[in-house]
Amino acid sequence: MSEETFPIDCGYNVDDWLISPTGRNLNLLCKKNTTLYTDESVKDIPAPEKYVMLKITPDKSGYTLQKVYGHPNDSTTLRKSVDPQPAVVVPTFHAKLILFDSTKGESGSTQYDINVTRDAWYYLGVDPTGATWCRNIAFEPANSAKNKYLTEQIHFPPGADNIVHGFFLMQDESQRGKDQRNLDAKNVSLANPYGQRISSRKSESIASNIMFHIGGFYVARAKLDHAKWLGGSEGCFTFIPKRSVHPTAEDASKVTLETAFFSNKTWVNMTAMIEKFRDSDPQRRFIVQIEPRSEYSRDSIKNIIILSGALDRQIKQYISGFHSNPFAF
Structure with a gap:
């Protein structure tokens, strides 16, 4: 299967824009029509709107x-x-990444079909029968009519290369740069009948620092020995490359660190395209729209899959090399 590609094409040449000597973009200004035989009224010069939108569906x-x-x-x-990494099988959902151009309309704008996760399972503990319980602390908009969010770009995850970015969701511009970007959310109980209270939220109806970020398996930067991590979620929406989306839950459960497809290159390719098109917009807009789900489980018995540790392969190679030639260490 060929790797997902997101060619960088903004759909126009910025050199063709009308620029004044002071650097103002004249396409964005209103000008007075001074042609003879006119009413000399102010004429609006329509400025094309270009921004990025991610539409996340419940499908x-x-x-x-x-x-x-x-x-x-x-x-x-x-x-x-x-330590071995705990994992659980989750569904992926269709999402549409749109490089919106008002001169073409949404249907004529460049679009990409991508896959994201929406669930966020948190381990609660084991009941008296031996069953393992988890709670889905997924973020769902409190108001289905208020489901569009601005974004703020950061380097994320911290252990990945600096070119790997994530995007905080914000309800309004006043949240940009703040430590906590709070979003009104559907309630999640933080009580835990099998252990400590859930610490991912400070309030049951407020979610904080929800992101769109890399998902699936990713590789840490070189100084962290290229550790192999499985991404998680505390309410975020994570990008899953097509090669990491499996037709059945059983197929997904069989993936290991040794057989996994790693997301780094595909994610960076896509985010570079997002950022280039976004930066052509004077407001630098990347908007995330979340279509609420009508049905989803909060508490459920889950099968926890234990994967190899992030540095498992390196440690095995070290031990193997030591036994074959202990004087080399």
């Missing part, structure tokens, strides 16, 4: 793996690089 497209937060193996210490 399932397949299945993939996702890291589970709250699990005992979800360590915040140095051990997390060597």
Whole structure:
């Protein structure tokens, strides 16, 4: 299967824009028509609108793996690089990435079909029967009529190369640059009958720092020994390359760190295209629209899949090399 590609094509040549000596874009200004035999009224020169929009749907497209937060193996210490990684199968959903051009309309604008996750399973614990329970702390808009969000770009995840970016969702411009970008959300209970209270939200009806970011498996930067991570979600929407979307949940459950397709290159290719087209807009708009789901589970018994540690391959290679030639270390 060929790799997903997102060719960078803004659909116009910026050199053709009318620019004044002071650097103003005259296409964005209103000008007075001074032609003879006119009423000399002010004429509007329509400025074409160009911005990026991601429309996330509730329509399932397949299945993939996702890291589970709250699990005992979800360590915040140095051990997390060597501990086995807890995972769960989740559905993927259709999303449409649109490079909107008002001169062509939405239907005529360049569009890409991509896959994202919407669920975010958090480990609660084990009940007296031995069943493992998780809670879906997925973000869903509190008001279905207020489901469009501005975005703010950052470097994310911290362990990935600097060219790997993520996008915070914001309800309005006043949230840009803030530590907490709070979004009104459908309630999520933070009580845990099997352990500690869920810490991902401070309020049941407010979600904070929800993102659109890389999903599936990704590779850490070189100074972190190219550790192989499975991405997770605490309410975010994660991009899943087509090669990581499987037709059945059983197929997705069989993926391992050794057989996985890694998202880095595909994600960077897509975000570079998003950012170039977005930056042609004076307001630098990348808008995310979330179509609410009518049905989804909050609490459920889940099968936790334990994958290799992020540095498992490197450690095995080190041990193998040590045993073959201990004097080399």
